[in-house]
Amino acid sequence: MTKFNELGVSAPIMKALEEMGFEEATPIQAETIPYALEGNDVIGQAQTGTGKTAAFGIPLINKVNPKLRKVQGLIVAPTRELAIQVAEEINRLAKFKRIRALAIFGGSPMDRQIRALKDGPQIVVATPGRLMDHMRRKTIRIDEVHTAVLDEADEMLNMGFIDDIREILKGIPEDRQTLLFSATMPKEIRNIATTLMKEPKEVKVKAKEMTVENIDQYFIEIPEKFKFDTLNNHLDINSPELAIVFARTKKRVDEITEGLQARGYRAEGIHGDLTQGKRMSVLNKFKQGRVDVLVATDVAARGLDISGVTHVYNFDIPQDPESYVHRIGRTGRAGKTGEAISFITPREMAHLSLIEKTTKSKMKRLTPPTNQDAQRGQQQVTIDKMKKAIDQKDLKPYFDAAKELLDDHDSVTVIAAAISMMTKERRDTPVRISSAAPISVKKAKSSKDNNRRSNNKRYYGGRSQGGRNQGGRNRKGKGNFQRKRRDDR
Ligand SMILES: Nc1ncnc2c1ncn2[C@@H]1O[C@H](COP(=O)(O)OP(=O)(O)OP(=O)(O)O)[C@@H](O)[C@H]1O
Numbered sequence: 001m002t003k004f005n006e007l008g009v010s011a012p013i014m015k016a017l018e019e020m021g022f023e024e025a026t027p028i029q030a031e032t033i034p035y036a037l038e039g040n041d042v043i044g045q046a047q048t049g050t051g052k053t054a055a056f057g058i059p060l061i062n063k064v065n066p067k068l069r070k071v072q073g074l075i076v077a078p079t080r081e082l083a084i085q086v087a088e089e090i091n092r093l094a095k096f097k098r099i100r101a102l103a104i105f106g107g108s109p110m111d112r113q114i115r116a117l118k119d120g121p122q123i124v125v126a127t128p129g130r131l132m133d134h135m136r137r138k139t140i141r142i143d144e145v146h147t148a149v150l151d152e153a154d155e156m157l158n159m160g161f162i163d164d165i166r167e168i169l170k171g172i173p174e175d176r177q178t179l180l181f182s183a184t185m186p187k188e189i190r191n192i193a194t195t196l197m198k199e200p201k202e203v204k205v206k207a208k209e210m211t212v213e214n215i216d217q218y219f220i221e222i223p224e225k226f227k228f229d230t231l232n233n234h235l236d237i238n239s240p241e242l243a244i245v246f247a248r249t250k251k252r253v254d255e256i257t258e259g260l261q262a263r264g265y266r267a268e269g270i271h272g273d274l275t276q277g278k279r280m281s282v283l284n285k286f287k288q289g290r291v292d293v294l295v296a297t298d299v300a301a302r303g304l305d306i307s308g309v310t311h312v313y314n315f316d317i318p319q320d321p322e323s324y325v326h327r328i329g330r331t332g333r334a335g336k337t338g339e340a341i342s343f344i345t346p347r348e349m350a351h352l353s354l355i356e357k358t359t360k361s362k363m364k365r366l367t368p369p370t371n372q373d374a375q376r377g378q379q380q381v382t383i384d385k386m387k388k389a390i391d392q393k394d395l396k397p398y399f400d401a402a403k404e405l406l407d408d409h410d411s412v413t414v415i416a417a418a419i420s421m422m423t424k425e426r427r428d429t430p431v432r433i434s435s436a437a438p439i440s441v442k443k444a445k446s447s448k449d450n451n452r453r454s455n456n457k458r459y460y461g462g463r464s465q466g467g468r469n470q471g472g473r474n475r476k477g478k479g480n481f482q483r484k485r486r487d488d489r
């Protein structure tokens, strides 16, 4: 284990790290910080939730001159919420260095951002679309930037963003330091990346699997029309502290959200068609635990660090294995455990193998839970509450009433009545989710799908201990798949 002071991190940052409770550097931090501090370009790849933000944030802050009120560090991120989160983490790390990070992103008033930029933040975290707006209007100067960071680098260099990124990098002096980070880095994207960098040091934290091992991964083979009830049952059985449900399209996100609300869950949806105000309020409610289930498109798949997310459901399996890695990585962060459950229609089974092959990890099969399983799961929630009360509460004031009840009824009946009154009643409000075209399956490899290991015994006790736009424009018309996909999230 490496201490931060062994890495050459300066005193003000050390103080911030202490305040944040970071005792030791994570492997990606230990390996990339020294390279970056020496001024090297770095490509850093490490699993989700392993501290990549600080891995680029610390050396960047280290290098920034607090006396110079000009943008010196530019971080580009794919979504608005991620830009905000990264700026917050940078500001925490920079607390004792008198420098400020500002997030600029689409969907929020331009004039306010222009004023904030005039204030002279040394670090800007931006989504590409809004950043380019500012560049065109000359309301941001990036010609003194010495460090450029692409967070979620493979996404930023993918078809939907690559042209913007090239244009942005053209505005930054060529002798810049460039840092690229992501949990995934397909080879062809890595090749593009190196053309934008100078002899980059490539750090790939050695891991058997691309996914974090403290996420238990499951799949349920289920026809489309049973997905919603299965989700319902699963939520009842697992009673997640916080759960994220990923669906393929904005429409499905809306329908699933409405369906869950109709069935009595505290659920809210998030996708690219909502106003920025709504997106932020939904995410904040989720972070505060006022919403238990966040239903989302891939707009929430990358980078978001929300503590307490115990379950991730892939209501629809994602097209790309990379997207799978990022989605499930919203749980099991910073050493905590989590569960990921993917719904796969029979026709999509070959796609499961492709994902497993890419991520080098296996999903265990679960049988779809029945309504009875779900009922039992909900009762278990009550029983757990009762057990807690037995352990922790002073129940003596209730003894007389209890004894009175037991004069007339046997104890099993009395307890059953108590459980029934405290258990959430299931609502069977009919819910219809419009059907979605199944994923287009590439490189189908079906032979081993027929004899997958079965692990059906896992219904109860499945509760785990949990410890959180895109560039702002809805650009249409290029016609390629990636672009379309981004517009639809
Ligand atoms: N050295 C550390 N010690 C303890 N906690 C840490 C350390 N470094 C980072 N963290 C915390 O771990 C969590 C995950 O960090 P971060 O969001 O940077 O992960 P990431 O690798 O960028 O994940 P993703 O691939 O999903 O973007 C954050 O809450 C962060 O504050």
Ligand SMILES: [Mg+2]
Residues within 6 Å of the ligand: 052, 053, 151, 303
């Ligand atoms: Mg990250």
